Amino acid sequence: MEAVKVVNLTKRFGYFEALKGISFTVNEGEIFGLIGPNGAGKTTTFRIIAGLMKPTSGEVKVFGKDVVRETKEVRKLISYLPEEAGAYRNITGFEYLKMVAEIYFGKGSEAEEALELGIKLAGLGDSLYEKMKTYSKGMKRRIQVARALMVKPRVTILDEPTVGLDVIYSREVRGVVKDFSREYGLTVLISSHNMLEVEDICEKVAIINEGKVLTEGYVKDLLSEYDAKNLEEVFIRLVKGGK
Amino acid sequence: MISPLIVKEFKDLIRDPRIWIPFIISALIMPIMGLVIAFPMKSAIEESLSGLKVGIVNLDKGREAVGLINFLGGSGVKVIDLTPYFSNTSNNNLIINDLVKLVKERKVNVDAVMIFPRAFTSRLAMKSKVPLVLFCLVREVSIFGSPKVYRITNLVEEYLRSRMLKGSSLNPNVIMNPVNLTSITYLEGKGILLRGDPQVVLSSLGFSAFFLPLILMIISVSVIQMAATSTAVENEERTLETLLTFPLSKFDVLLSKLLGSFGVSLIGSVLNLIGFVAYLYIFSIAIPSQTGFSVNLTSLLISGKDLAYLIVSLLATLFFMAALGVIVGALSSDVRIAGSIVGPLAMAVFIPGYFISFANLSSLSPALRALMYSLPLTQPIALAKKAVTESLPLHTPIYLMISLAFSVAIVALTARIFSLETLSSLQRRLSRLRRRR
Ligand SMILES: Nc1ncnc2c1ncn2[C@@H]1O[C@H](COP(=O)(O)OP(=O)(O)OP(=O)(O)O)[C@@H](O)[C@H]1O
Numbered sequence: 001m002e003a004v005k006v007v008n009l010t011k012r013f014g015y016f017e018a019l020k021g022i023s024f025t026v027n028e029g030e031i032f033g034l035i036g037p038n039g040a041g042k043t044t045t046f047r048i049i050a051g052l053m054k055p056t057s058g059e060v061k062v063f064g065k066d067v068v069r070e071t072k073e074v075r076k077l078i079s080y081l082p083e084e085a086g087a088y089r090n091i092t093g094f095e096y097l098k099m100v101a102e103i104y105f106g107k108g109s110e111a112e113e114a115l116e117l118g119i120k121l122a123g124l125g126d127s128l129y130e131k132m133k134t135y136s137k138g139m140k141r142r143i144q145v146a147r148a149l150m151v152k153p154r155v156t157i158l159d160e161p162t163v164g165l166d167v168i169y170s171r172e173v174r175g176v177v178k179d180f181s182r183e184y185g186l187t188v189l190i191s192s193h194n195m196l197e198v199e200d201i202c203e204k205v206a207i208i209n210e211g212k213v214l215t216e217g218y219v220k221d222l223l224s225e226y227d228a229k230n231l232e233e234v235f236i237r238l239v240k241g242g243k
Numbered sequence: 244m245i246s247p248l249i250v251k252e253f254k255d256l257i258r259d260p261r262i263w264i265p266f267i268i269s270a271l272i273m274p275i276m277g278l279v280i281a282f283p284m285k286s287a288i289e290e291s292l293s294g295l296k297v298g299i300v301n302l303d304k305g306r307e308a309v310g311l312i313n314f315l316g317g318s319g320v321k322v323i324d325l326t327p328y329f330s331n332t333s334n335n336n337l338i339i340n341d342l343v344k345l346v347k348e349r350k351v352n353v354d355a356v357m358i359f360p361r362a363f364t365s366r367l368a369m370k371s372k373v374p375l376v377l378f379c380l381v382r383e384v385s386i387f388g389s390p391k392v393y394r395i396t397n398l399v400e401e402y403l404r405s406r407m408l409k410g411s412s413l414n415p416n417v418i419m420n421p422v423n424l425t426s427i428t429y430l431e432g433k434g435i436l437l438r439g440d441p442q443v444v445l446s447s448l449g450f451s452a453f454f455l456p457l458i459l460m461i462i463s464v465s466v467i468q469m470a471a472t473s474t475a476v477e478n479e480e481r482t483l484e485t486l487l488t489f490p491l492s493k494f495d496v497l498l499s500k501l502l503g504s505f506g507v508s509l510i511g512s513v514l515n516l517i518g519f520v521a522y523l524y525i526f527s528i529a530i531p532s533q534t535g536f537s538v539n540l541t542s543l544l545i546s547g548k549d550l551a552y553l554i555v556s557l558l559a560t561l562f563f564m565a566a567l568g569v570i571v572g573a574l575s576s577d578v579r580i581a582g583s584i585v586g587p588l589a590m591a592v593f594i595p596g597y598f599i600s601f602a603n604l605s606s607l608s609p610a611l612r613a614l615m616y617s618l619p620l621t622q623p624i625a626l627a628k629k630a631v632t633e634s635l636p637l638h639t640p641i642y643l644m645i646s647l648a649f650s651v652a653i654v655a656l657t658a659r660i661f662s663l664e665t666l667s668s669l670q671r672r673l674s675r676l677r678r679r680r
């Protein structure tokens with residue numbers, strides 16, 4: 001089943017066209033990577049899928065529901081981790097996870113389950129009970145990843161989930177996301193400008209640049225199609241070939 | 244599920260020292276202000292009654308001058324004879340010049356100097372007006388500076404009066420106060436009779452009418468500030484975007500923000516109220532007769548129902564202020580910008596309230612008056628003025644509804660513009676504008 005379908009999506013900010021007709025499809029249970037350099041339009045695309053921004057034209061559907069006309073239904077299906085997600089200074093990590101669980105599920109066993117999963121995913125130990133202003137960048141990111149995943153959304157959108165994390169932490173987060181998706185059969189969309197990282201976690205990618213999709217497909221297929229060792233080579237070939 | 248979000252807003256605010264310290268400070272300032280005003284006032288009054296030092300330059304040397312000097316001495320005034328310094332002059336201006344010199348050289352230390360001209364005794368004997376020069380030294384500027392001098396002139400007048408009436412059957416006390424006046428004040432709007440001078444009654448009423456806007460202003464400014472800060476922090480710390488993707492409507496997000504700051508501001512208001520009561524209490528201990536009277540009077544005059552209306556009106560106004568703060572905070576990319584908008588805004592918001600506290604409501608046109616009773620900015624002040632002198636108008640519940648509706652409308656309007664897209668483009672435009680400057 002198609003989890004996310006983007007067709008001919010454009011977005012204009014004043015006279016500037018950030019997205020110039022983007023299309024891609026993500027099937028249920030896949031981990032999909034949207035990759036491209038800074039300013040390519042990754043965040044804009046994700047914000048539109050999450051219902052935070054309105055598209056100028058084109059169509060975006062999440063499990064068949066239109067993000068513009070059925071924003072409310074779509075919100076219940078997805079959870080979104082923004083590129084820059086801060087933390088409430090005077091709230092503890094635990095309180096934050098609890099709040100999110102209750103916002104999604106009210107008070108009950110479902111909320112408690114989500115909270116338990118969140119605590120496990122965050123893996124912060126006793127620091128979980130300290131105010132978030134004492135957290136390092138990596139700890140804040142882990143809380144956010146845990147927060148996004150613990151409600152077991154049909155579609156999770158992670159905008160550069162490993163930004164600002166060191167090598168070990170990034171690996172760990174990638175591992176968590178991979179296991180999570182496999183275990184529950186859930187769809188995940190990840191963006192990154194680190195092509196090598198994406199190879200490690202995604203089975204399918206779309207490479208975008210300056211608001212256009214250069215290519216889309218399974219990583220294995222792309223590598224053989226462009227006769228490349230890794231996605232970085234694919235990207236460079238595409239950009240040079242285009243000029 | 245909006246309640247977890249409200250709880251979070253509340254916790255986040257109440258744990259932030261930047262939020263609660265201003266509340267504590269403004270609550271403490273009031274009793275401290277009471278102490279600062281009341282105790283100097285009290286000691287000034289006490290001081291003026293004892294240890295008065297008066298220098299005497301007696302050019303008259305007659306019987307009556309000596310009599311007055313003895314009378315002053317007998318009334319507890321310390322009299323110091325300075326006549327020897329001025330044995331060879333009788334010109335007042337020269338004497339004053341010399342006195343200034345003496346004071347400058349610190350040869351004399353007095354509160355005042357009284358100069359008896361040569362004609363003093365003879366004029367008094369002829370029962371005509373008596374010349375006397377009083378030279379007063381002021382060492383310090385204070386609101387309560389004059390009682391000392393009053394005391395001297397009172398004593399002098401008392402002595403002269405009794406001397407002039409000597410031999411007649413007139414009673415000096417009756418001459419001074421020929422009427423035994425009993426004033427009764429009728430408050431027409433309330434149909435209440437009060438024993439006392441209208442001036443005293445009205446000034447006590449005015450006292451509370453003056454303080455209500457003041458307290459409202461202090462609390463409102465902190466509510467705007469708080470709501471603006473807490474919303475701007477969501478922008479600054481990049482938490483808003485996450486918040487907006489939760490399965491909540493934008494109105495819900497705003498409403499929790501509002502209710503959170505509103506709840507915290509209620510605590511702050513209670514603190515402020517306690518501070519104000521402490522202020523009144525300190526005042527009433529220091530100067531018992533006046534302040535105690537005004538407090539009792541005010542509570543006596545406002546009926547329970549009117550008081551309840553007033554409280555609802557105050558809450559509606561606080562709610563409105565919180566809504567304003569949320570708007571300002573949402574449109575600011577960081578706390579600093581929010582702060583710089585809140586200052587002037589709080590001032591501007593108070594102009595109508597200020598106007599109302601001085602204006603004569605009954606002289607306004609009916610439409611304008613209804614507006615003043617309905618706007619959250621003016622309503623509590625207008626209602627309080629009315630409640631103190633009369634009863635609240637019959638339409639008060641309607642006015643309260645309008646005020647609340649006004650606040651809700653503002654919140655709903657804000658919810659409409661409150662989207663990541665409009666906010667980010669607004670902020671971009673704002674920062675571009677600032678860069679251009
Ligand atoms: N609110 C906005 N108003 C105007 N222009 C915008 C706005 N948001 C994004 N842009 C522009 O749209 C383009 C795409 O931005 P976007 O954030 O989607 O890129 P990205 O691929 O996420 O980049 P990065 O890797 O740096 O995060 C950029 O040129 C950016 O300046």
Ligand SMILES: [Mg+2]
Binds near residue numbers: 042043044083159
């Ligand atoms: Mg981005």
